[in-house]
Amino acid sequence: MGGPRKNTNRLRAPSASIRDVAQRAGVSIATVSRTVNGISTVAPDLAERVWNAIREVGYVPNTQARALVSGRSRLLGLVVSEITNPFFPELVQEFENLAVEQGYEVFIGSTNYDPARTETLVRRMLQRSVDGVAIMTFGIEQELIQKLVDRAFPMVFVDSGPDMPNIRVLKVDYGEGIREAVQHLAALGHRKIAFISGPLHMRSAVARRDAFLKSMSELGLTVPGEHIIEGTHTMEGGIRATESLLQLGEMPTAIVCSNDMTAIGVLHGLHRTTHEVPDDVSVIGFDDIHLTQFVLPPLTTVQMSCKHLAAAAIQALRAGIEPDLPHAQQTEWQIPTRLVVRQSTSFPRGSLPALAKTRLTSRRSAAKV
Amino acid sequence: MGGPRKNTNRLRAPSASIRDVAQRAGVSIATVSRTVNGISTVAPDLAERVWNAIREVGYVPNTQARALVSGRSRLLGLVVSEITNPFFPELVQEFENLAVEQGYEVFIGSTNYDPARTETLVRRMLQRSVDGVAIMTFGIEQELIQKLVDRAFPMVFVDSGPDMPNIRVLKVDYGEGIREAVQHLAALGHRKIAFISGPLHMRSAVARRDAFLKSMSELGLTVPGEHIIEGTHTMEGGIRATESLLQLGEMPTAIVCSNDMTAIGVLHGLHRTTHEVPDDVSVIGFDDIHLTQFVLPPLTTVQMSCKHLAAAAIQALRAGIEPDLPHAQQTEWQIPTRLVVRQSTSFPRGSLPALAKTRLTSRRSAAKV
């Protein structure tokens, strides 16, 4: 038969196990387990002995074994489009902070807009047996969804997901922030306001464009067709869109963009052609990524709070994982948006009240006077 | 005694296990395991049967169980300073791509420069029993290192780590790129070149500053003390440093910065005071973060290749994990740096050859002429 086989072929010397602790404390491993997990049926003095023993042998519970037997990994999947898109690191950061606070770890993956990659990404997450996945890609492929839903997997989507049990959705209220943006421009005196959208196969891009049109018509402002341009949610798209706007007979005095990268492209496009922002044209972005504070001039933009988004995502995931949490039945979470005014918006050229000019124009042109 | 207990209290119905496959294929679980792991002693026809069975029951190996018994998690830890610092997402991206390619997963965590957070981060990584950790924080606390080294843990550091077995170091060759930067400026005619360093308690910041001084003296150029300013590797630090440079009697005609965020701060500082870049002052950054392409003007900077860094980190980690890899004995990896010329550098004001002016000056001022 041969005696017990111990630790052959292991990579490193194993660390202390629950058995070592039990031996040292003079209790059974069951008691150690219960102590570690805070189960109240352990007598205080025993618990004390166990904790001491744990400290002495430097015991760290083995997560793999835990997950294996309990069937839960305390791991949350977070799927983003691309981690190098500046919006996402901030989301990741918030998400991670909150997850750790609540005793979870985060398994991050980016799809890079590649379906094959997305496919393997999800497979990897399943293999690591995550307890739930937040899909924060703002536009996700349907077959992938199907695959996950089949396993009755707790999931969270942004904007819209399939209408199925165990699917929770974070509804971003694009209208709110965009209305603020339009009203801000209108209050400054702008009437001719253009909009550069995202790629229109993305639902969130359509939602943003429609919110813009709605806000304009609420104010009785009309938008000629050539003032609505489809962009790509990238800087290049913003530059190209700017170029086509510049060729128009009637230039708009303000441009609202479907995301910040587009707005930054607009800034570059205008800079190349020696138009000043905000003196010649006002520009507003969307997302409030970190970068907006660093461009020149700092960008006025609509903020979708990462904090809110992350917090809601985690709450929604936990609702799917732990059935007796207070929010377990909730299936929708509202995410607010709001305008953040920086220095890329001002009065339209010509309409500038003399008094306000010295106060409100950008520091750069003020200094030049 | 009671019969076998099955699946009480599990969160979800378990997926097919190796036993289901074995039963379906009419072989033992050992054979299934060998087939899945590509061990060659399995007869081709049996392997065929096993693969079919796997497909039929939709078997996915359980990573937890695998890791538990094999002692290896195929998980790599990646510790960065802060994920929202634009340099890191790009590193993370490369690292993840390469890791997945080589059959590993990545467990990311950011320290946010907080020792307590770092401490728990490492503890979490140990609990998840990662196979190795890459510490890419460019300046790490010593006690943390000690803690990890005690467990003979495969680790990779940047710039410098403790001199111990199982520690591998990625040596960034700051000198190379900074010499290129200085020579580029000198070639354009600059003689008075200032340097804004990072916080000098960071070794990498000191290394960069020293590389600058060395490159200057190689060209016979002297640097007055007030032209070396300690910054903070942040935009604010760059702005402040610019302000103090502006108060000097003799302004430098070019500023080299210890990282890109500082350089962007310099851009803002100069913009506020109506100095033109590059016409009045040339600016060079370091890191080549994504952002540098989006600021105005696009920043000339020294690139430390993320690709190189990530590839070397993974190779070094694997060297520590799999002892019979070709690089297993190597303990140092060289990371090259090189200058990327964009539009924030030009001739010093006044020294500009008339012919070159129209070609080399920034597009903005050219258009104004």
Added chain:
DNA sequence: AATGGCGGCGGAAACGTTTGCCGGTCCGCT
């Protein structure tokens, strides 16, 4: 034709937990 070697497969132990079940102790009630 018997024997030795070897290739290939199966049995079963081990990894480190969680947890159902059971047995012991002690207290309070009758």
Added chain:
DNA sequence: AGCGGACCGGCAAACGTTTCCGCCGCCATT
């Protein structure tokens, strides 16, 4: 004093793998 029950701790099964060891049969050699 005897009994019931609450409480608490230990035993051992189970989670899903990997891998050691042993067995069986086939082929080649003597």
